[in-house]
Amino acid sequence: MSGASKGSESVKTPVWRLQRSPVESVKPPVQRSPVSISWEQSLVEAATAIYEGRVDVASEILTHLSAGPNPMGNSEQKLMGYMLSALKSRVNPVDYPPPVAELFTEEHLLSVRSLYDVSPCFWLGFRAANLAILEAASEQPSTNKLHVIDFAIGRKEQYDSLLYELSMRQAGNQFTLNITTLADSIIGAERLRMIGDRLSKVAAVMGVRLVFNIVSQKLSELSRDSLGCEPDEVLAVNLAFKLYRMPDERVSAKNTRDELLRRVKGLAPQVVTLVEQEMNGNTAPFPMRVGEALAYYRALLESLESKFVRYDSERATRAEEGLSRKLVNLVACEGRDRVERCEVFGEWRDRMGMAGFELKSVGRVVAKYLEAGFAFPLQEGFTVKEENGVVCFGWLGRTITVASAWH
Structure with a gap:
């Protein structure tokens, strides 16, 4: 299976811009020495x-x-x-x-978390996930309730940004953002409570009503009722940098990776955001x-x-x-x-398809965001490219992360 992108055009000006046309891989400007080879x-x-x-x-x-x-x-x-x-x-x-x-x-x-904060290839992935969530919310203007289920809050600043975007869209009708997250062995309930307290302060400043829930459940127990989902809200599931740390069929017959996707599909969310590293670190010899x-x-x-x-x-x-x-x-x-088992996008696409998901173009959403004037300076060398509905973030011709949305 092939990845979403093995190469992208090197940025020529220090501006983040979306590249729409397929391009060939380019070599870094500095040639490697024979010693390094x-x-x-x-x-x-x-x-x-x-x-x-x-x-x-x-x-x-x-x-x-x-x-x-x-x-x-x-x-x-x-x-x-x-x-x-x-x-x-x-x-x-x-x-x-x-x-x-x-x-x-x-x-x-x-x-x-430091990697997520300092590398544009990662924090732009979280930004793309937010844009897909906001797009799903805008498709249902009859409700001002947004519920995000996050199985691993990798970057709490993702929700600072989401609260700000919601505050700008309220137009006198206050939004309610419900964030439900699951405590596990890596991110315990105490740390999640600290994140919730911090986000509550941000929400108060933004004028957005925030409901922050922490649940501790087995995968087999997940349901709309157990997660507090309501019929009149837009439901989004954020899987940014979550699946690559979950065992698959090569590790355990339980295959918690696919089980999670089936459970998520059963929740009937309006959108599922997936951001992962673009590397074949699982199936290759x-x-x-x-x-x-x-x-x-x-x-x-x-x-x-x-x-x-x-x-x-x-x-x-x-x-x-x-x-x-x-x-x-x-x-x-x-x-x-082997705790981390990264895949290329082609593998994720097949796995999501087997769970019943269909790709929802996020490239168009990112393009609209840029066209609205939210572009910002980005050092030459970092690349952003739309390819077949997903967005690839990379460095000098090598895709580092890929963001996609599903329904």
Whole structure:
């Protein structure tokens, strides 16, 4: 299956603009050195040797690469260091234990949120999800009630923006925004209460009535009644960066990923928003997974070096720390220990289709937003492209995230 986009045109002016026509992938303006190509090839050779059971050959390659200087100064050096750690963990998990439990810690949660905050490829994905939700609300002007079910509030600022947009659309008829979120082992009820208290203060300033509910339920118990859904409200489900952390049929016969989608479909929402990283980190054979990780994380780490991101160097550094754990876990682990299982959009499209969903074009909604004058400066190198109804956010020809909407 193919992804939504493996390439997009490099932005020529520092303005976020929607690119409508299909374009070919472009190479970054700075050519990679033969040395960097050599170590990447060596890493893929080591991965191939591991895959074929020639662990001694892989160990020799990794020992040779580790002997060289690696000051971890730029994105290329960081990528090499992360991948060396990953492959060493794969070969010898006793001496080099891979991060598994670490991906459920408060520290990692803060790192991921830092990534969502500083990288346009991520926070623009949340913005696209908001636009799709607002579009669904505008399609039912007879009601001023909007209910959003969020299974993992990844970025609380998403709802700051949504409250602001609703306040601008009230026209004397006060909106009610009902947010229902589910507590789990990663985001506990106490943290969610803090988010709810903060959003209540924002809502009071915006003049929007906010109802914030926290529920603790098993997946099998989810229903419109248990989630407090009302017949006269617009119901939206936000799945931004949720599904990639859920086990699928390759991990468990229960397949909680597909079960969640079936449960969501049973809620009969007006819109479901899906934002995910564009990377085949689940089904590809091990050497291909390593090659995919090298290409994806190279682009992502390079983008974090841009001036646009580095104005907040503390959060950018924290985001990189989280990326190192994500990459090592992706490469070193299998089964339930591989916590994150990213897919390309083609896989998500098929999975959503099997659950009974139909794609609802979000590209047109984003285009309307830009045409209304809400464009803003964005550093050259970041790209935004509409493709077949979805919106792809990327860096120098590589798609990083894809936002889509469904009904």
